[in-house]
Amino acid sequence: MFLLTIRGLARSLPPNNLAHGQSLKNNNREAPSFHRQMEFEYGVLQRLQPGLRRFVCHNPGPFTFKGTNTYVLGEGEVAVVDPGPARGENVARLLSELRGEKVTHILITHAHSDHTGAVAELISRTNAQTYGRPRAEDDPARNAKGPSGSNFVTEVAFDNILSDGGRVRGDGWEVEAVHTPGHAPDHLCFRIQGQKTLLSGDHVMGWNTTVIAPPEGHMGSYIGALERLMDGDETVYYPGHGGAISEPQRFVKALVLHRRWRQGDIAEGLRSGLTTIDQLVPKIYANLQPDLAGAAALAVFAQLELMIEKGLVTTKQPGPISRHQEFVLTGLEGERLAELACPD
């Protein structure tokens, strides 16, 4: 059951809780400025800028916000990025909006079912070629079920495999794939060439923080992939859920700082004598809604996993790391990290 819980939470947390300053202990620190404004109409392909349109799938929810964003690159002969979930009429409506045009490419940010569930239907209707990054053979999320009982991951047998820096060209558009693991191991962002625009998938979202839930998620990879984006010259990100992100490098930097401060909070909790995740969660997240306790525990576990990898924390018991172990700080470096936490 624990595995199922992870799958259901591995996208993002509802707002006004973990993502926002008011419910955090250290609410005097600047949290990333999340926003929930998004102008759109379901079922309508909306022009965002030359050669880029967005279609919002009708799958709103606590983890998907208004629904999955499907993007269309180019005009005439087009690429569809993330066709969305399997259920509903999304593909039929999208193709109706694309009447007179031809879908030649299907690009995938990552294989979570709210992004890839509709791939099979779109292929059958268009015969387009698929592009993305396959999952590893031993991927632990394979065949795991989400809260609704459906598969959390819907893998795609890609016609074309994209590695980091791989390019895809179509009629009047070109993108560069950027491997951005952390939220999901196969996650790609797409840089639109000549537009200073990044399709950021679930790696960077403006409406809420991304949950990094082991074993699907990996905090060290996530932070590393965020840091790589800071060098980019994009002026806007378009995410997999929610509206556009302006000043994206500044936003990404705030996300990284936010995660570092959280490590400081955990180190401070350990230094004060707490040892388990169950003890740390209420200390770190004040006034947490009970239904978010599981997500908070996973977020703390992901941070502890990274702190163990860095040699800042160790487990009291031998054996593989689990969220039910006891954790302790190791040495001076761990103590120093605790200084990052704000005093109560």
Ligand SMILES: [Zn+2]
């Ligand atoms: Zn996702």
